[in-house]
Amino acid sequence: MSEPDLNLLLTLEALLAEGSVAGAARRLRLSPSAMSRSLARLRAATGDPLLVRAGRGLVPSPRALALRERIGPLMQDARAALQPAAPVQLDRLAREFVLRTREGFVENFGAALLSRVTAEAPRVRLRFVAKPDKDSAPLRDGSVDLETGVVSETSGPELRTQALFRDRLVGVVRQGHPLSLGPLTPERYADGRHVAVERRAGQAGRAGPLDQALGAAGLQRSVAVTVTGFTQALALARDTDLIATVPERHTGHLRNGLHSFALPLALDAFTVSMLWHPRMEADAAHRWLRACVRDACAT
Structure with missing residues (x-):
């Protein structure tokens, strides 16, 4: 079965509104002969005369009257679908957004973000999920709406990005630690015992920017323990003499x-950005969310 010509709906709407071939032709800026051909196609498609001669004019058949009740709302919906999206009504927006972030994001920016979201869109829910890697699949398949992190060569090339803030690595020790006293040199820093952060298996032995900078100075740090997150590293630094770098x-x-x-x-500073899939680029609610995240990170 062949697909129906949906252009005939526009023709039918004009014919039912004008009640004449000539009037419908003027309305659609067609010739009367082209409109007559379209009416013939409509009759063939519906199996009904639709408009029949009555004196010098045309009158709708019972089928045409029934279609008139349906064609109006149908065409309104079609025109609305082809218009730019209406501005989002935040006070009525009921939606859950999933954000994938590394630990520390919620602790540092979550309160400001939630305050803004709650004030402007009280029915919106945020769900934060862990970010164990840089895999872009969750953004592609729609299971994650927005992600934060450092854009790298492994990030999906089609993803949209926007910078949030600049960051840098710092050393962290307990209060009263020897490194908290006196001048700090690369040698003193390297000579301490360190806790290293590796997000996922398989990173061991790979020299990151920190170890590359130490190597360039002819130094190497002694890693006493390896953990998978900043919270763990800082917890160990708080209660031991280990040095965390975060x-x-x-x-x-x-x-x-x-x-x-x-x-x-x-060591160079680095940029933390937010990332999202192109299909969410024009979504009004998603644009609002991105603005909320950007402003929360700017405080």
């Missing part, structure tokens, strides 16, 4: 009560 802004609240110091090494 992102400064991303762990602001997590470092409360600890001594933080700038690294005595030439």
